Amino acid sequence: MCLRLSTKLLNISVASLCRTKQLEKAEAALIDGIRLGVLPDVVTYNILITGYCQFVGFDAGYHVIHRMKEAGISPNLVTYNSLMAGATRQHSLACCLDMLDEMLDRGIVPDIWSYNTLMHCFFRMGRPYDAYRIFSEILLKNISPCQATYNILINGLCKNGYIKNALMLFRNLQHQGYVPQIVTYNILMTSLCKLRRWKAIMRLFEEIRELGIAPNAITYTTAMKCCFRSRRYKEGLQIFFEMKSRGYAYDLFACCTIVAALVKSGRRRIADRCIAHMIKIGYDLDIVSYNTLINRHFKEGKLEKAYNLLDVAESRGLDCDIYTHTILIDGLCKAGNFSVAERHLNHMKMMRFNCLVASNCFINGLCKAGYIDYALQVFKSSDMRDSSTYSSLVNSLCKQRRYLLAAQLLLSCIRSGMKILKSDQKNVIQGLTRLGTKADAERFKLQVRIAKLLHY
Incomplete structure (x- = not known):
């Protein structure tokens, strides 16, 4: 009994050191334990594997298996799940599949977390169809998916550009009795925010309220960010004040989002009050916060204050x-x-x-x-260069009536495989026509069509 308790204490010590990235000390604790007669078990080595995979790499984690064999301890399901997670973190699909094969060769039956990890790895490698095939395999094998399974699936579809499919899946799951958590809503809202789908985000936000699910700081911040990106400053501020009045913890990122939006909308005084509040409650400003404040001073034409803030950031050891x-x-x-x-x-x-x-x-x-x-x-x-680079030059050349050069630049842009704005193309064609060179305008239209056919 004493030995079991001692091994448990050893595992707690090793786990604590691994969590704080002190892997050398964790190894030293393991050696000291063995010297004192406290033998490690499979849990001890699994903790080490997780630590090495997380902070060093997959190869370092896999090396621990050889040490387990030398100690006469057989790897178990948790061992291989940890290694698969390490391979996924390293974007190594081959290693992840190798661990699954090795697990099966040893007669270890994969569980839902094994399949979750493999599905996540496929999504991270940009192979959503293979990831969805793994999900189908889970259902065919009568393995019950967990909340994380659905979150991985929805997040993977969103990250790979299939937001519509993710929303359809989400609704289908709800019809089948699936009760989503706030994490699922946050995944969908974050993806919709990138697409500036303000109405869709507001619908999800209202749905969260109706279902009685408690929003967190990520939910509120994402909703605010989308409101501000869509120039819905009033709605964004309402969400912030609701978040504040209900006692939810809002972080530095939320405050910086508010300040940036207020500056863009010209509400300088309210922005100043928010900055004062950030300083009052003792936020330790990071480089993102300083970027927001520096940008604000530049917009107001206060160059000296902007440079002073930059000096303060650098004096605090923050890298630009x-x-x-x-x-x-x-x-x-x-x-x-x-x-x-x-x-x-x-x-x-x-x-x-x-x-x-x-x-x-x-x-x-x-x-x-x-x-x-x-x-x-x-x-x-x-x-x-990108399409924005070309667009700035084309607009300016058109203003100076240098349409032939603008036409050459636009063609160069298309031939480089980039998309052009329809307004830029229209301005060049109208300019060439105004100059009386209709032949040049028709020739330009033909060249644009040929260039697009070759590259799109």
Whole structure:
């Protein structure tokens, strides 16, 4: 009895050390336990496997199985489920399938969590049809799906772009008596938010209330975010105040979402009160929070305050991310300080940041200021372009009646495999027609059709 209790204590110690990423100390505790005569069991090694898979990698976790064999302990279902989860986390479908095969070779019958993990792995690898096949296999084998099974299935469909199928499945499950949890609603609302489906999100939000399911911070924040993205500022603020009045814990992300929306809608005073509230309740601001505040000052033309905030963030040991640099470049362009903005853009390139959005801000700023030739030089020297880059230049060239060059750029965009805005194409055609070069306009239309046929 004493030995059993000692092994249990050893397992608790190893688990605590693994959770805090102290794997070396966990190994030391295991060795000390063996020296004292406390022998580890399968649970001890399963805890180590989970720790190694989570914080080091699948190979390190799998190596523990060899040690189990040396100790005369056979791996069990939990062992292989942990390894499958580690392989999935590493996006290794081959390793996940190997663990399933090894499990079957040992005569271990997979459970619902084995199939859940495999289904999740297929979804993560962008293979939704194979994932759905696993779900069908679960039903054929008369294994009862759990709440996590449905959440994995709905989340996987959403992540792979099948939001309609996810919603249809969700409704079908409800008709069959499935009672969803708030996690399921959060998954659907997050995916709908990315598509800016405001009405669909509000329907789900009302449904949560009607069913008496308690929303959490993610539910409220997602609903607020979608309202603000859809320019429904009033509804977004109502959701925030409801969240606050009902005593739900709202995090720093929710506060930053509110501040960003208030700044965009021109409600500076309320934004200031929200910032003051964030400071009052002692939030430890992260780089996302500073980005929100820096962007606000740039929009108000307060460059000095924006740079002061940047200095404060760096003095606190926070590293500027791609959004920080992009906000700075955009703010400098709006202030007409293009030389400094270009230096900052070059600095981003040296630091190997993804400069596409920042470059687009710089080119767009030059175009709006009328420096179209300067913008074209930057465009030609840049190897990162998207449809937005072309659109800014085409619009500016059309304003300067340089329709032939605008036509060449649009064709270049299509031939690069990118989509163009219908409005840009229409402006170029109308411009060529106005110049009296109808032949050029017809030739341009034909070239656009050919380019689209070749690339779409």
